[in-house]
Amino acid sequence: MSRILEIADLSFSYPAKEVFKKVSINMDQGEILCLMGPNGCGKTTLLDTIMGIHKAEHGRIKLMNQDLLTYSRKELSKLIAYVPQVHQVVFPYTVKQIVLMGRTSYVGTFSEPGKTDHKAVEDAMDLVGIAGMADKPYSQLSGGEVKLVLLARALCQQAPLLIMDEPTANLDFKNELIFLETIVRLNKRDDRSILMATHSPEHAFYLQGKGSKVRASMMSGGRIVAQGSPEKIITEENIEQVYGVRSAILLDHDQEGTPIRSITLRGIL
Numbered sequence: 556m557s558r559i560l561e562i563a564d565l566s567f568s569y570p571a572k573e574v575f576k577k578v579s580i581n582m583d584q585g586e587i588l589c590l591m592g593p594n595g596c597g598k599t600t601l602l603d604t605i606m607g608i609h610k611a612e613h614g615r616i617k618l619m620n621q622d623l624l625t626y627s628r629k630e631l632s633k634l635i636a637y638v639p640q641v642h643q644v645v646f647p648y649t650v651k652q653i654v655l656m657g658r659t660s661y662v663g664t665f666s667e668p669g670k671t672d673h674k675a676v677e678d679a680m681d682l683v684g685i686a687g688m689a690d691k692p693y694s695q696l697s698g699g700e701v702k703l704v705l706l707a708r709a710l711c712q713q714a715p716l717l718i719m720d721e722p723t724a725n726l727d728f729k730n731e732l733i734f735l736e737t738i739v740r741l742n743k744r745d746d747r748s749i750l751m752a753t754h755s756p757e758h759a760f761y762l763q764g765k766g767s768k769v770r771a772s773m774m775s776g777g778r779i780v781a782q783g784s785p786e787k788i789i790t791e792e793n794i795e796q797v798y799g800v801r802s803a804i805l806l807d808h809d810q811e812g813t814p815i816r817s818i819t820l821r822g823i824l
């Protein structure tokens with residue numbers, strides 16, 4: 556199994572704040588890694604550092620066995636697709652124009668997008684169910700619709716590593732499942748590796764139940780405090796320690812006998 560991402564001893568601080576220290580994470584090709592942790596623990600900053608937006612003070616990141624710093628911006632955009640937590644644009648783009656931006660690294664500087672680019676955009680929009688919104692102004696979408704458009708943009712980038720920051724925030728039940736099912740499909744059919752920061756630990760169980768290879772990492776106080784298979788990491792004890800709340804992990808089985816775990820919150824400690 557080849558490594559898509561190797562993060563070793565990574566540390567980063569903003570001028571007046573240390574965010575994370577000595578973080579080490581490895582991801583195999585074809586794996587889904589769910590990064591969890593309380594608000595403000597550093598998940599987004601870590602994702603931004605992996606994408607080369609922040610420069611780490613210490614440690615190193617290897618992407619597909621090559622030092623991240625040796626890639627050009629254009630090369631990186633073919634290797635990593637990103638669904639951000641929030642996204643604002645000032646120009647009055649249509650939804651289709653935003654999705655087409657996912658093809659930027661494939662289109663020459665002085666060229667127009669070609670047939671392949673338009674086909675990739677249409678396929679991605681069909682897959683996430685937003686084909687009917689193609690000509691709508693992006694600035695007039697709801698928070699949930701924006702997430703679906705950003706997913707379509709990332710899909711047509713066709714990068715081996717997909718990074719998502721709280722992808723299902725703002726989504727209703729059905730769109731949350733469209734998102735999760737799209738992740739499963741990309742992972743199992745296209746062998747994409749997915750790193751997602753999430754406040755919904757049960758997503759790790761859901762994706763695992765659908766046959767994806769899933770691991771969970773829990774971040775707290777700027778460190779990775781637990782890392783491994785979802786059932787070993789997402790435990791009542793770890794949730795108590797990391798989030799300061801009492802919870803119950805419930806185990807059920809679906810019709811095929813596959814275990815399904817869910818979490819209910821019982822109170823603040």
Ligand SMILES: Nc1ncnc2c1ncn2[C@@H]1O[C@H](COP(=O)(O)OP(=O)(O)OP(=O)(O)O)[C@@H](O)[C@H]1O
Pocket residue numbers: 569570572574592593594595596597598599600601
């Ligand atoms: N540009 C910045 N300058 C200074 N401090 C920042 C900056 N951006 C974030 N921080 C701080 O760094 C810490 C980590 O923020 P980050 O957004 O990475 O957390 P997070 O785990 O993604 O949080 P959430 O779950 O709320 O999205 C927080 O304390 C935040 O206030």
